Every structure is written in C-alpha cells, then in structure tokens.
Amino acid sequence: PGMAKWFHEIYKVTGPADILLERYGSSDLLKTVLIESFLPENIQGIVANLHPDKIKERVVKTKDVKVLAEQVKQELISLYSALDAKTAKRVNKLYNDLYRLQAFTRFPFYFLLKKFDSMLPERDFTYNPRFEAINGQYIKDDLMDFLDVYYALDGNAEWDVLFDVLKNYRDLDVVSKASWKKILQGRKEMLKSRTIDLIIRYLEKDPSWSAVPENTNYEIVEDYFNRIKTGADLTIQEILRGRKNRKIESLLKKLFGTTSVSRTQFYTERENLTFQKKMLAGFKFVDPINYLKAFFLDYYKSKVRILVDLLLIQGKWSTKLASQQFSEAYHQLMSLSDQLTGFDSGLADDGPMGSKIKRLLLQSTRDRSVLGSLKNVLAEVNDNAKKIINSSAQNLIVLGKNLKILLEEYKAENMEIIINWKEIESWADPPVEEQMAEVYGQIYYLVQLLQLCMKDKK
Structure with a gap:
C-alpha cells in the first residue's frame, strides 16, 4: 500500500x-x-505574413508576383536569422x-x-x-x-x-x-x-x-522553418501557375475562340496515362505541340498562306533580299507543319516510333529492365517535339516581324519595300491591311502562347 x-x-x-x-x-x-x-514580435508578424492565405491576400494588393516573391524571400531570411x-x-x-x-x-x-x-x-x-x-x-x-x-x-x-x-x-x-x-x-x-x-x-x-x-x-526548429518555407514557395508557385493558366486561356480564346483545343491524335495526355503507370514522364510538350498543330491546320494553310502568296506573288519588292527572309520563314513553317503532322502520326501503333513504344511497353510487363530503353525512346520523341516547337517559334517571329514592317509601311503609305501597294489592293479580298493585321495578331498570340507553354520546361 x-x-x-x-x-x-x-x-x-x-x-x-x-x-x-x-x-x-x-x-x-x-x-x-x-x-x-x-x-520577437516583429518576426511573429513575418510568420503570420508567410501563411499561404496571407500571401494570397498580399498578391491582390501588390499585383506584381515577382515583387511579392522577393518580399517573401527576404522575410524567410529574417525568420531564419531569428x-x-x-x-x-x-x-x-x-x-x-x-x-x-x-x-x-x-x-x-x-x-x-x-x-x-x-x-x-x-x-x-x-x-x-x-x-x-x-x-x-x-x-x-x-x-x-x-x-x-x-x-x-x-x-x-x-x-x-x-x-x-x-x-x-x-x-x-x-x-x-x-x-x-x-x-x-x-x-x-x-x-x-x-x-x-x-x-x-x-x-x-x-x-x-x-x-x-x-x-x-x-x-523541431529546422522542420518548422522548412515547413513555412515550403508552404510559402508552393503558394507563390500556385499563384504564378494560376496567372500563367489564365494568360494561356486568354490567348487560346483570341486564337481559336475557345480554350478547348484538340488537334493531335497520338502525342496526347491520354497516352501519358499509360506511361504514368510505368512511373515514366511520358510526352512532355503535349500542349504546345497541340496548339501549334491547331494553328497550322486552322490558319497557316488558309489565311496565312493566302496573304503570303498575295504579297510574294503579286507584290513587287524593291530588292530580292527584302523578300528572301520573309519567303524563307514562310516555307520553313510549311515544312515544319508537314514535319509536325508526320511526327504525330508516327506515334500511332503502326507508326515508326509508335510501334517501337508499343513493343517496349508490352515487354516491360515481363521485364522491367526494358523501361530504360523505353525512357530513351520517349526522350528522343520529346527532343523531336521540342525542336519542332523551337524552330516554328523562331520562324514565326521572323514572319511576324516582317509582316509588322510591311503593315507599318502600308499605313504610312510608303513604298520602300513593296512598290505596288495599289495593285496589291486590287487583288486583296478582304483588304490587305485587314489581312496583315489579323495574321500578324494571330502569329503574335501564338508566339506568346508557345513561350508560356515552354517556360520552365527542360
């Protein structure tokens, strides 16, 4: 007891x-x-400011996410020092x-x-x-x-x-x-x-x-700091991602009148579901490839082609050099359009790359060592996609810059590059200024869209 x-x-x-x-x-x-x-009291205030909900409130006031990101970085340094x-x-x-x-x-x-x-x-x-x-x-x-x-x-x-x-x-x-x-x-x-x-x-x-x-x-102190830092970093990333997505949606509506754009058949997120089950990254550039193909199908071989033909065939250029860069960019893009079509169709089950991927996927169910070969094939596919996107963007920029110069010349009623604007006007339907403004706008939006989609992608 x-x-x-x-x-x-x-x-x-x-x-x-x-x-x-x-x-x-x-x-x-x-x-x-x-x-x-x-x-200290001031550091406690910093901790409160670093809460994800507070960061979201702050971005509404600052507007500039980069400025806010720098503020958050400095606040984290102050917390770490404390x-x-x-x-x-x-x-x-x-x-x-x-x-x-x-x-x-x-x-x-x-x-x-x-x-x-x-x-x-x-x-x-x-x-x-x-x-x-x-x-x-x-x-x-x-x-x-x-x-x-x-x-x-x-x-x-x-x-x-x-x-x-x-x-x-x-x-x-x-x-x-x-x-x-x-x-x-x-x-x-x-x-x-x-x-x-x-x-x-x-x-x-x-x-x-x-x-x-x-x-x-x-x-517990290091974990505490890392938790706050991770939460703040993820919130900034979420805000940036949200703004990026809203910009992309806005550009899609300007380009295609809708945010629902689907033109690729095989280089798609649907196919990525299969790769995810194998813990593979899969196709990395699905969106920019899809939007680029949509542009080629919906605009390039129609409105862009009509305008370029009008300017190159009916237009009298002051020098051959003046038209050469414009013409080369246009024809490079025509070639890239065909490359993109072949690239996508080549990923079908009976296509050259598609059949290889299908075979390796089947083999990987029995032998996981095959996944290394499959990973290499996917890397090759993604590398080809990236080359098409980058080459297209470069040539679109060249084409767009030249169109802008021609549009400004037409508005100023100059004849330094093309010397027969009046004659071109008689062939144009709708008016040539309207066509140039529309095509330039579409190219400008597409380049912005591709740059946004490719940002932060390796």
Whole structure:
C-alpha cells in the first residue's frame, strides 16, 4: 500500500496535466507554440505574413508576383536569422523535455493503481483510495515501463520556462510548479536509492536489470522553418501557375475562340496515362505541340498562306533580299507543319516510333529492365517535339516581324519595300491591311502562347 500511495500522489499531479495537454491538440501545434514563443514580435508578424492565405491576400494588393516573391524571400531570411543556433538549441531541448513530460503524464497510472484498489474511479482525483497489498509480479511490467518514462525526465530542464509558455498559450497551468518540483525531487531520490530498480531485479531474478529511458533528441526548429518555407514557395508557385493558366486561356480564346483545343491524335495526355503507370514522364510538350498543330491546320494553310502568296506573288519588292527572309520563314513553317503532322502520326501503333513504344511497353510487363530503353525512346520523341516547337517559334517571329514592317509601311503609305501597294489592293479580298493585321495578331498570340507553354520546361 505504501508504494500505491506514492504512485497516487504522482497520479494526482499527472492526471490533470494529461487532460490539459490533450487540449493543446496535435504535436505539431505544441511545436509551433513552443518555437513562436521565442520569436520577437516583429518576426511573429513575418510568420503570420508567410501563411499561404496571407500571401494570397498580399498578391491582390501588390499585383506584381515577382515583387511579392522577393518580399517573401527576404522575410524567410529574417525568420531564419531569428532562429539562430543558440535559439534553436534551446527550443529543441525544451521540446524534448515537453515530449518526455507528455510521455510521463500519459503513463497508465490509473490501471496500475486499480490493481491496488479495484474500486478506484478513473480521473477522480478527490477519491480517497483504499489500497491493498498485492503480488509484486502483477505490477512488474508496469514498474519497468514507469521507470523508463520517469528516468527520462531531466531534473535540470527549464521546466518553469516550459510551463510559462504553455500557460501563455491557453491561460492554464498545466501543472503546479510546486507539485512538479516534488516529483522531480522524488526522481532524484529514486535515482540514489534505486528502490524500484531493486524490486524489479528481485521480481525479475535479474540483478543486472536496468531501465531504458527515452533518449531520442528531436530537432523541431529546422522542420518548422522548412515547413513555412515550403508552404510559402508552393503558394507563390500556385499563384504564378494560376496567372500563367489564365494568360494561356486568354490567348487560346483570341486564337481559336475557345480554350478547348484538340488537334493531335497520338502525342496526347491520354497516352501519358499509360506511361504514368510505368512511373515514366511520358510526352512532355503535349500542349504546345497541340496548339501549334491547331494553328497550322486552322490558319497557316488558309489565311496565312493566302496573304503570303498575295504579297510574294503579286507584290513587287524593291530588292530580292527584302523578300528572301520573309519567303524563307514562310516555307520553313510549311515544312515544319508537314514535319509536325508526320511526327504525330508516327506515334500511332503502326507508326515508326509508335510501334517501337508499343513493343517496349508490352515487354516491360515481363521485364522491367526494358523501361530504360523505353525512357530513351520517349526522350528522343520529346527532343523531336521540342525542336519542332523551337524552330516554328523562331520562324514565326521572323514572319511576324516582317509582316509588322510591311503593315507599318502600308499605313504610312510608303513604298520602300513593296512598290505596288495599289495593285496589291486590287487583288486583296478582304483588304490587305485587314489581312496583315489579323495574321500578324494571330502569329503574335501564338508566339506568346508557345513561350508560356515552354517556360520552365527542360
């Protein structure tokens, strides 16, 4: 009964503490409370500003995402500086003490004491128990577990600081400081006398038995900073991605009158589903290839071709050199249009690249080493797609620049490059200025679209 009374005195302290610690919620919340209690007020304000929701509010005010991204970067530097090595060491130590405090308060004192008094009600700390002597073997394992958490406590820890931090957060005393000092004093005396150790050794018939207290050291400060940094970085990326997508949608509507554009047959996201199951990147440039093919099919071989033919065939150019660059860019794009069509159709199951991919996919179900060869084939396909996109963009820029020069010359009523605008007007339907303005606009939008789609792609 004497041992039971000793445990009951501890239970009257740890039981209420366990209930209060439960109210703090998750371990992550306790980590945050502990760390932020050591941050200066201005740094706490920075932490609040770095919350994803706050960053989204801020971008509405700043408008310029790049400016906001730089502000966030500087704020992260300030936060990192505030969490210097000395502060981090102290916070990490306090968290480890808190962790061991939780482990101690969660020890099942109630079930241990109930073995001495079967009528003991749970969490009734005013009950006057009537403990009886029992066989030591019934509590041997309980005693072993108790010493593991009891000895893990650090008698020299900053317990008052820790309890003040917890009180400031919820305005509640987790434990009476005086009562806790008694528990620590009891631990100090137990370490000297080893009374419970000796009882366990006797019951276990093992004179070498000793407790195994928890000694893991958790480092929470770096994780805390990384979590905030990752959240801020991902939010900035999300904002940039959202703006990029809205720009793409706007350009698609200007180009095609809709955001739903589907012209490729085999170089598609649908085919990528198969590659994803094999943990492969698949086709990387699906969108720009699709939009480029749509432009070639919907505009290039109709409106663009009509205008270029009108200017090259009916137009009288002041020099051959003046028309050469314009003509070469146009014919290069015609060739690239055919290349793109062949590239896409070549990925059909019976196409040269498509049949190779199909064969390797089938083989990979039996032999995963084949995935290396499949990865190389996909890299070759993506490389070809990238070349078509880049070459097309370069020639579109050349064609667009020349069209802009011709449009400006026509508006200014000059005849430095083409000397028979009046004659061209008689052949043009609709008017040549309208055609040049429309085609230039379409080329301009397409180049912007391709550049957006290719941004950040390797």
